[in-house]
Amino acid sequence: MAPMPSNEFRDRLAAGAMTRRAFGRALASVGVVTVALPVARRALAAAPIQVFTWASYDDPGLRPGFDERFGHAPDFLFYADNDEAIGKVRAGYRPSIAQPTAHTMGRWREAGVLKPIDAERLGNYGDLFPRLRGIDALEHGGEIHGVPFSWGVGSVLYRKDLAPEYVGDESWAILWDEAHAGRLAQRDSMDAAVLQAALILGIGDPYRMSDGELERVRAKLEEQRPLLRRYWTSQADVTRAVASGEVVAAYAWNHAYASLGREGIDVGYMIPKEGVPTWVDCACLIDGGRGDEEEAYAYIDAAISPEAGVFLIERLGYGPANARAFDGADPDRLAELGIDDPARLMERAVFFDEWDPAVREKARLMFEEVRAGL
Secondary structure, eight states, X not given: OTTSSSOHHHHHHHHSOOOHHHHHHHHHHTTOOBOSSOHHHHHTSOOOXXXXXXXXXXXXXXXXXXXXXXXXXXXXXXXSSHHHHHHHHHTTOOOSEEOOBGGGHHHHHHTTOEEOBOGGGOTTGXXXXXXXXXXXXXXXXXXXXXXXXEEEEEEEEEETTTOGGGTTSOOGGGGGOGGGTXXXXXXXXXXXXXXXXXXXXXXXXXXXXXXXXXXXXXXXXXXXXXXEXXXXXOHHHHHHHHHHTSOSEXXXXXXXXXXXXXXXXXXXXOOOTTOEEEEEEEEEEETTOSSOHHHHHHHHHHHTSHXXXXXXXXXXXXXXXXXXXXXXXXXXXXXXXTOSOXXXXXXXXXXXXXXXXXXXXXXXXXXXXXXXXX
């Protein structure tokens, strides 16, 4: 993630304990690549592919059958965010595969490091959600540059028992509802707040807004500010506030919904009628990357298999790109995560995009002023 644009995945890593995978990322931050097999054994075989990715995507469950087929695991190097990833590649690092968030693909193309992907070499490609395969950023000039494999959303977590009027009428408007003044929470994030306001206002392309559209967004955020209990930076804090009833509705990620549901609290996780911001992580082939191309294709195909998708749902809590994975996943787990209706989510998905730099800077300054009450 997030990322992703801002998203749950990245924040969970930052807030959690130092797991094996988080430790791997810490090593990666100082240039140490995690390896899965002893060096002596590696020396006897061809160099394995290298995968440049987010921590936790190295789990063998996300590449079923791959290690057995090739006799080794890939090498992994981790990054903490998309900016770090593209920065390392621009500086000369050439992995076999990178797994960035889809909306950053333009920068990877500009760096001239992407190799076209032949979808016919991927047996599972046809099972991916058409909406994900069709993301504009993943193709260019008739060539496929990215294969989607994981996605997630940011939306409204709310107390159905305290705001029953929104059950069946899900809308971002709840975060502007004066009936719940003082019991609403917004993420302390320009990307999150500005996008929500733009969705309510019906602005077609929030990432390339005119000055007039930015003024409309500013007015909407100024309207929201006095209604908020807080701008939150820690989802753990806002989750506790929703659990106690101090907060009726808040922008949140789906693991907060899952944790409160397990506690028996009557919460909902919206698929707002105006649209739901959605991040998508993809796999890309890097030109000049180490290792055999057949091995790289086999890795991507394993990552988008139904089996990997089930693992992604049940162990990591994210949506897989493979639609068939939802048939094999635990229905209770899908409901717990709020992704039990993926077709509806795909229908209302508003995919994160790359900001026009000038618009981003204006939006950032505007949000800081609104938040400060200026």
